[in-house]
Amino acid sequence: MAETWIKDDNGNKVSIEYFGTKEAAQKALDSLINCSNCTNCENCTRCSGCTECRDCENCSHCSGCSDCSGCSYCLDCSGCSGCSGCLRCSGCSYCSDCSDCSGCSYCSDCSDCLDCSHCSGCSDCLDCSDCLDCSDCSCCSGCSDCLDCSVFPGRSGRSGLYFESKLKGSENGKVPPAIPTIPDIHKTIYAAASQPGSLDMQTWHTCKNTHCRAGWVVTLAGQQGKELEDFYNTELAAMMIYDASTEDFKINPARFFDKNDEALADMKKLAEESICKETTLF
Numbered sequence: 463m464a465e466t467w468i469k470d471d472n473g474n475k476v477s478i479e480y481f482g483t484k485e486a487a488q489k490a491l492d493s494l495i496n497c498s499n500c501t502n503c504e505n506c507t508r509c510s511g512c513t514e515c516r517d518c519e520n521c522s523h524c525s526g527c528s529d530c531s532g533c534s535y536c537l538d539c540s541g542c543s544g545c546s547g548c549l550r551c552s553g554c555s556y557c558s559d560c561s562d563c564s565g566c567s568y569c570s571d572c573s574d575c576l577d578c579s580h581c582s583g584c585s586d587c588l589d590c591s592d593c594l595d596c597s598d599c600s601c602c603s604g605c606s607d608c609l610d611c612s613v614f615p616g617r618s619g620r621s622g623l624y625f626e627s628k629l630k631g632s633e634n635g636k637v638p639p640a641i642p643t644i645p646d647i648h649k650t651i652y653a654a655a656s657q658p659g660s661l662d663m664q665t666w667h668t669c670k671n672t673h674c675r676a677g678w679v680v681t682l683a684g685q686q687g688k689e690l691e692d693f694y695n696t697e698l699a700a701m702m703i704y705d706a707s708t709e710d711f712k713i714n715p716a717r718f719f720d721k722n723d724e725a726l727a728d729m730k731k732l733a734e735e736s737i738c739k740e741t742t743l744f
Contacts, residue, residue, distance in 0.1 A: 502514045644707045655678050
């Protein structure tokens with residue numbers, strides 16, 4: 463069914479079907495103060511290019527957000543609540559100045575974190591809690607200066623103990639493996655994952671020719687990728703390989719839990735952007 467839109471002079475628009483009645487949709491549109499190019503937002507101030515946001519204030523410089531509430535000065539986040547100054551985060555709450563985080567709460571100045579809480583100044587963390595510039599931590603992955611961290615169960619049947627391999631490597635005195643790189647990683651990953659039957663986002667590795675996004679990253683990195691995966695875990699190894707293979711891109715770990723169509727769309731977009739950059743150089 464086609465949606466019926468009400469628009470204002472600032473490019474904001476609301477759907478009558480989304481809000482239920484024309485009166486409710488108009489009320490939501492009228493509640494936007496100095497917002498521009500927003501869609502189905504309500505009670506927001508100085509937002510730009512947001513979608514389905516609620517009660518955000520001082521969200522100037524926001525763009526491409528969805529389902530956010532009470533956030534400020536965030537950029538390209540999704541499903542967050544009460545956050546401030548975050549970048550490309552997903553499903554976080556009451557965080558500030560974080561980037562590429564997912565499912566975190568009450569964190570500050572973190573980056574590339576997943577399912578953390580009450581953390582500060584961390585990076586490349588998974589399933590940590592109550593961390594704050596500590597040292598000599600255990601059961602963490604890629605953390606720095608942590609305290610009272612703990613391993614939580616894996617999701618969707620994946621890696622029930624995320625860090626078992628890393629702990630074994632540390633206990634045996636093993637040196638962490640070198641991080642491999644994948645040339646033209648965005649094009650390479652999309653070329654592999656876009657083949658019929660080659661992508662299954664429900665599990666890391668289904669068979670030799672079928673993997674999830676992170677599974678393809680470590681697989682295409684060859685033996686070094688496998689060693690990195692064995693030492694840490696599939697998710698962190700894939701994040702490290704992405705980071706080492708590109709200068710201006712950090713993968714949001716939430717992307718490793720997309721559905722098949724969402725993952726393919728994101729990989730295709732990155733591959734096309736990579737081609738455009740190469741064309742521009744010439």
